[in-house]
Structure formats: C-alpha cells, structure tokens
Amino acid sequence: xxxxxxxxxxxxxxxxxxxxxxxxxxxxxxxxxxxxxxxxxxxxxxxxxxxxxxxxxxxxxxxxxxxxxxxxxxxxxxxxxxxxxxxxxxxxxxxxxxxxxxxxxxxxxxxxxxxxxxxxxxxxxxxxxxxxxxxxxxxxxxxxxxxxxxxxxxxxxxxxxxxxxxxxxxxxxxx
Numbered sequence: 001x002x003x004x005x006x007x008x009x010x011x012x013x014x015x016x017x018x019x020x021x022x023x024x025x026x027x028x029x030x031x032x033x034x035x036x037x038x039x040x041x042x043x044x045x046x047x048x049x050x051x052x053x054x055x056x057x058x059x060x061x062x063x064x065x066x067x068x069x070x071x072x073x074x075x076x077x078x079x080x081x082x083x084x085x086x087x088x089x090x091x092x093x094x095x096x097x098x099x100x101x102x103x104x105x106x107x108x109x110x111x112x113x114x115x116x117x118x119x120x121x122x123x124x125x126x127x128x129x130x131x132x133x134x135x136x137x138x139x140x141x142x143x144x145x146x147x148x149x150x151x152x153x154x155x156x157x158x159x160x161x162x163x164x165x166x167x168x169x170x171x172x173x174x175x
Contacts, residue, residue: 030086031146037082038142042151046071046128047135049157068128069107075135076103095141102134136161 041047046068079099088096109127136157143150143158150158 030088030092031148033082033085034092034142034146035148037078038139038148038150038154040078041075041135041139042154044071044075046075047132047157048153049132049160051156072103072106072131076100076107079103092142092145095138095145099135099138102131102138106131132157133161133164137164 076099079096083093083096083100106127139150139154140158142148143154
C-alpha cells in the first residue's frame with residue numbers, strides 16, 4: 001500500500017473531471033525497462049516477419065521448430081524479468097502479463113511447436129500468427145504509453161497487424 005501511494009505521488013500529474021480521469025508520467029526507470037524489453041523483442045526469431053507480413057523465420061526454420069520454442073521461452077522470461085524489475089502501473093502490468101499469457105498459451109500447444117516423427121512441418125504458421133498479433137498489440141500499447149519508437153522488425157509486426165489492433169481497441173472501448 002505504501003509503495004502504491006509513493007508511486008502515485010511520484011507519477012500522478014493530474015486528475016480530470018466531470019466524469020473521471022487520471023494522468024500519469026512514467027518514470028525514467030519504467031521507460032528504460034520497457035525500452036530494453038522492446039529492443040530485446042526486436043531480434044526474436046518467433047516475432048520476425050517479412051515485408052508482406054508473413055512469419056518469415058517460422059517457415060525458414062522448418063527443420064528446427066525448437067528454435068521457435070526457445071525464442072518464445074526467451075520472450076516470456078524477459079517479460080517476467082521486466083515485471084520483476086519495477087512495480088508498474090496496473091494498465092502496463094496487465095499488458096506485460098498479456099505477453100506472458102500469450103507465450104504460455106503458445107507453448108502449451110506443444111504439438112504445433114515440436115518436430116513430428118513423420119517429418120511434417122512442426123510449426124503451425126496459422127498458430128503463430130494469432131500469437132504474433134497478441135504480441136504486436138502489446139508492443140503497440142507499450143510503445144505508445146512510453147513514447148518509444150519501434151525499430152524495423154517490431155514496426156513491421158505492428159503495421160502488419162494494425163487493422164486488427166484498431167478493431168480490438170474499438171471493441172474494448174465499446175465494452
């Protein structure tokens with residue numbers, strides 16, 4: 001409770017009315033942790049897409065689906081480290097937890113991420129795309145919240161999923 005009050009005192013910079021509203025200023029350390037997470041995500045094999053928006057490395061590594069599984073595990077681990085580094089405001093913590101959840105759900109679908117004995121493609125691109133959209137949505141929220149620029153691969157990932165992200169935002173606002 002004391003930590004929450006201290007965080008509010010340091011970061012809250014406005015309250016609006018007539019209905020309700022709160023404005024907050026992210027601390028430099030929060031921004032730095034998120035910036036480092038986005039830099040880490042930039043080079044993850046499972047998030048890489050080509051210019052047409054297709055998961056290029058997923059198909060390029062058909063013989064090594066364990067590389068994709070390892071990439072997803074690394075993303076989950078790094079997101080967990082970011083959550084442990086600081087006490088984030090609830091809306092940012094929920095975005096980070098959504099990344100963890102998406103990774104866990106993808107990893108729980110192990111038959112789609114493991115190499116099968118019959119030598120068929122172990123990675124289901126159709127399974128990877130919804131996961132990438134979840135991550136793209138979270139990345140877009142984090143980049144906007146902390147006013148961070150996205151580098152080439154993450155920018156391409158968000159752009160490829162932009163229509164779906166906008167549709168989700170409109171649905172969420174309607175609830």
